[in-house]
Amino acid sequence: MAPSEPMLSMDNVSVEFTDDGGLLNVFGDSETVRAVNDVSLELGEQETLTLIGESGCGKSTLGKTAIGAQKPTSGTVSYRGQDIWEARNDSANAEIPFDEIRHSLQIIHQDPGSALNPNQRILTSLMLPLKKWYPDLGREEREERIHTLFERVGMSPPSDYLNRYPHQLSGGETQRAVLVRALLLNPDLILADEAISALDVSLRVEMMDLMLELQDLFQTSYLFISHDLSNARYIAEKSGGRIAVMYLGEIVEIGTVDEIVENPQHPYTKALQWATANLYEDEDDEEFPLRKIDVPDPTNLPSGCSFHPRCPNAREVCKRQHPGRIHAGGDEENYARCFRADEHHEYWNSPEIADEPPVDPQ
Numbered sequence: 173m174a175p176s177e178p179m180l181s182m183d184n185v186s187v188e189f190t191d192d193g194g195l196l197n198v199f200g201d202s203e204t205v206r207a208v209n210d211v212s213l214e215l216g217e218q219e220t221l222t223l224i225g226e227s228g229c230g231k232s233t234l235g236k237t238a239i240g241a242q243k244p245t246s247g248t249v250s251y252r253g254q255d256i257w258e259a260r261n262d263s264a265n266a267e268i269p270f271d272e273i274r275h276s277l278q279i280i281h282q283d284p285g286s287a288l289n290p291n292q293r294i295l296t297s298l299m300l301p302l303k304k305w306y307p308d309l310g311r312e313e314r315e316e317r318i319h320t321l322f323e324r325v326g327m328s329p330p331s332d333y334l335n336r337y338p339h340q341l342s343g344g345e346t347q348r349a350v351l352v353r354a355l356l357l358n359p360d361l362i363l364a365d366e367a368i369s370a371l372d373v374s375l376r377v378e379m380m381d382l383m384l385e386l387q388d389l390f391q392t393s394y395l396f397i398s399h400d401l402s403n404a405r406y407i408a409e410k411s412g413g414r415i416a417v418m419y420l421g422e423i424v425e426i427g428t429v430d431e432i433v434e435n436p437q438h439p440y441t442k443a444l445q446w447a448t449a450n451l452y453e454d455e456d457d458e459e460f461p462l463r464k465i466d467v468p469d470p471t472n473l474p475s476g477c478s479f480h481p482r483c484p485n486a487r488e489v490c491k492r493q494h495p496g497r498i499h500a501g502g503d504e505e506n507y508a509r510c511f512r513a514d515e516h517h518e519y520w521n522s523p524e525i526a527d528e529p530p531v532d533p534q
């Protein structure tokens with residue numbers, strides 16, 4: 173790996189799904205969803221990035237593509253400079269074998285139980301991956317590693333938990349066991365896909381704290397996926413990480429907590445903030461921040477800026493021009509895809525969209 177090579181990089185990645193309607197589609201029509209649209213992203217060592225956005229915007233697809241579980245339709249995903257799909261297709265000639273990449277990029281799901289075999293005791297489920305990836309470790313050493321980590325995540329005495337079956341653990345305990353399972357492999361990146369959403373509110377902060385504490389110990393990067401801006405803020409604030417806002421497959425804004433929560437540039441980020449009760453401080457400002465409530469059909473994306481049909485600030489230019497990455501100041505890596513972030517853009521002289529007045533959500 174070159175010294176400046178990021179741990180993970182995605183370059184102009186798009187992912188499309190084509191639905192041909194199956195056997196009942198007598199007309200042979202097919203529809204294509206562009207779940208991820210031209211995303212470029214880098215993740216460094218021990219970095220934390222939280223992806224937020226409403227349901228269906230492409231968070232999970234982007235996350236799975238980042239860890240090599242979903243093939244991009246176009247663009248490349250590289251781990252330490254090695255194209256993941258080249259390694260997968262031709263492991264013999266890859267500088268980093270695909271097995272090593274797979275082992276370095278782990279996932280924790282919203283439903284942690286799905287990662288554990290319901291018919292196996294927790295200990296067996298945790299021993300198997302260790303045996304596979306670290307065949308030189310003896311049984312005792314493997315057990316010792318698992319016990320140490322169980323103590324570390326507060327599941328003590330470990331044998332009490334390790335001898336149980338998954339259904340005998342609570343949701344929070346299962347999520348910890350799955351976190352231990354991922355960490356045992358010493359991954360460079362953990363994709364946490366809505367990993368705390370199913371937990372009771374009281375346990376969420378505890379789980380986020382635990383994951384961030386263990387980040388220092390294991391020097392792991394995290395890609396958190398959440399639909400909740402207040403969780404994203406908590407994680408980004410504690411870790412000093414960034415937040416990326418997704419809308420219809422694109423990252424429309426990315427930045428630090430100060431940029432995304434305190435001073436959002438994109439009207440969609442502002443709408444997410446408005447919808448998050450404890451983040452919206454201007455109580456006198458009742459104005460609904462969307463022109464339309466409904467999300468456009470992802471198989472037929474709007475022209476220009478894909479947010480323009482819902483955007484309260486949209487002008488004519490937004491219908492025809494697609495906004496690039498506009499750096500609103502701060503870190504070079506951070507940007508908003510909105511003309512309003514560029515004070516010299518022709519947007520400011522463009523007429524407002526007259527035909528579709530903003531709607532009242534009532």
Ligand SMILES: Nc1ncnc2c1ncn2[C@@H]1O[C@H](COP(=O)(O)OP(=O)(O)OP(=O)(O)O)[C@@H](O)[C@H]1O
Binds near residue numbers: 189226227229
């Ligand atoms: N395997 C698939 N086949 C067809 N379409 C898919 C597939 N996976 C995802 N999609 C579509 O891609 C788009 C993005 O889905 P994705 O699950 O990535 O979004 P998301 O933001 O993670 O949503 P959620 O928060 O509800 O999980 C959606 O329109 C979804 O229906």
